[in-house]
Amino acid sequence: MEMLELDGSQGGGQLLRSALSLSLCTGIGFTLQDIRAKRSKPGLMRQHLTAVNAAAKVGGANVIGAELGATSLRFEPGTIRSGDYEFSTGSAGSCTLVLQTVLPALWSADATSRVRLQGGTHNPLAPCADFLAESFVPRLRDFGIEVDLELESPGFYPAGGGVLHATVHPARELRACAFESRGELERIDGTALLSALSSDIGLRELAVLQARFDLGEDARHLRQVRPPRGPGNALILRVRHAAHTTTFTGFGQRGTSAETVAARVANEAQTYLDSGACIDEYLGDQLLLPMALAGGGSLTTTAPSDHLRSNAALIEKFLPVEITWEQQDAGTWRVTVKS
Ligand SMILES: Nc1ncnc2c1ncn2[C@@H]1O[C@H](COP(=O)(O)OP(=O)(O)OP(=O)(O)O)[C@@H](O)[C@H]1O
Numbered sequence: 001m002e003m004l005e006l007d008g009s010q011g012g013g014q015l016l017r018s019a020l021s022l023s024l025c026t027g028i029g030f031t032l033q034d035i036r037a038k039r040s041k042p043g044l045m046r047q048h049l050t051a052v053n054a055a056a057k058v059g060g061a062n063v064i065g066a067e068l069g070a071t072s073l074r075f076e077p078g079t080i081r082s083g084d085y086e087f088s089t090g091s092a093g094s095c096t097l098v099l100q101t102v103l104p105a106l107w108s109a110d111a112t113s114r115v116r117l118q119g120g121t122h123n124p125l126a127p128c129a130d131f132l133a134e135s136f137v138p139r140l141r142d143f144g145i146e147v148d149l150e151l152e153s154p155g156f157y158p159a160g161g162g163v164l165h166a167t168v169h170p171a172r173e174l175r176a177c178a179f180e181s182r183g184e185l186e187r188i189d190g191t192a193l194l195s196a197l198s199s200d201i202g203l204r205e206l207a208v209l210q211a212r213f214d215l216g217e218d219a220r221h222l223r224q225v226r227p228p229r230g231p232g233n234a235l236i237l238r239v240r241h242a243a244h245t246t247t248f249t250g251f252g253q254r255g256t257s258a259e260t261v262a263a264r265v266a267n268e269a270q271t272y273l274d275s276g277a278c279i280d281e282y283l284g285d286q287l288l289l290p291m292a293l294a295g296g297g298s299l300t301t302t303a304p305s306d307h308l309r310s311n312a313a314l315i316e317k318f319l320p321v322e323i324t325w326e327q328q329d330a331g332t333w334r335v336t337v338k339s
Pocket residue numbers: 011012013014015036039048097124125126127128131249281282283285286307
């Protein structure tokens with residue numbers, strides 16, 4: 001079996017997850033050394049370990065070193081199988097990142113799969129379930145990839161316990177896509193999601209968004225998680241253009257006012273609105289993989305993030321593509337994938 005030797009110190013969890021996805025799709029195995037070496041707690045954390053085990057299960061892989069805290073891993077992919085799967089991070093670790101790891105293998109399978117994920121569905125530093133549903137999955141559809149998502153219950157750090165269901169349909173031939181123009185601005189709306197916290201927090205967050213973007217009453221939603229599993233608050237702002245909806249998320253935390261949480265989300269959205277980009281910084285790194293599997297494509301984004309750069313370097317090791325980026329104007333970069 002062809003094997004790649006990868007240096008895990010060149011990135012974080014994303015490098016591992018992308019390597020797992022690409023290994024399953026290409027049949028190329030890998031060894032990964034110095035996993036997350038530059039992070040404060042290096043090695044495999046629970047969320048990463050769940051992703052390794054999930055990838056091994058979906059792809060019939062042989063794995064050496066899949067243990068909590070492990071700093072090296074050997075992964076030899078086998079045959080991808082569709083089916084009914086259940087993966088749990090066993091904590092509030094992000095289950096959306098686990099889903100993203102196995103999605104490419106599952107859409108490459110020959111039949112529909114159903115996946116039940118348990119853990120955190122709304123975590124800082126990860127795409128939340130709303131981001132997946134409103135921004136990621138609709139763009140996958142452009143490649144010809146059909147994924148249905150159902151959020152049964154949100155899970156926040158530290159209690160976790162969220163449940164997300166995904167149905168993934170086979171997609172053999174991926175269409176090459178260009179996400180360059182976002183089209184006209186149609187609407188901006190926000191949701192304050194609360195669990196075991198006063199509605200007042202959400203109302204204050206939505207008031208900030210209202211003041212910044214002139215949101216009408218029908219564009220402000222307050223949702224209490226019932227039954228609550230533990231305290232949590234996510235503020236979700238959707239900027240809907242004709243060709244793409246961008247989802248911005250903020251998280252309430254002790255010691256940070258509702259106004260500050262909302263102002264950060266609003267500032268992020270404003271940076272995007274001031275740019276001419278179609279795709280936000282986060283979705284930018286996440287779309288590279290389907291673009292490369294489709295054999296090419298392009299997107300415009302607000303910045304070529306570290307995640308985008310390290311993901312591009314990894315993808316080029318597994319697939320015969322070249323990924324480049326160039327600045328178009330002050331707030332817009334164009335990323336191109338060529339085979
Ligand atoms: N606010 C956000 N909205 C959407 N996606 C996000 C957001 N924040 C982070 N992401 C995405 O989540 C992923 C996080 O990858 P990252 O490697 O940082 O994760 P990790 O496993 O927590 O790693 P580590 O702790 O090693 O940094 C990236 O694909 C990034 O684009």
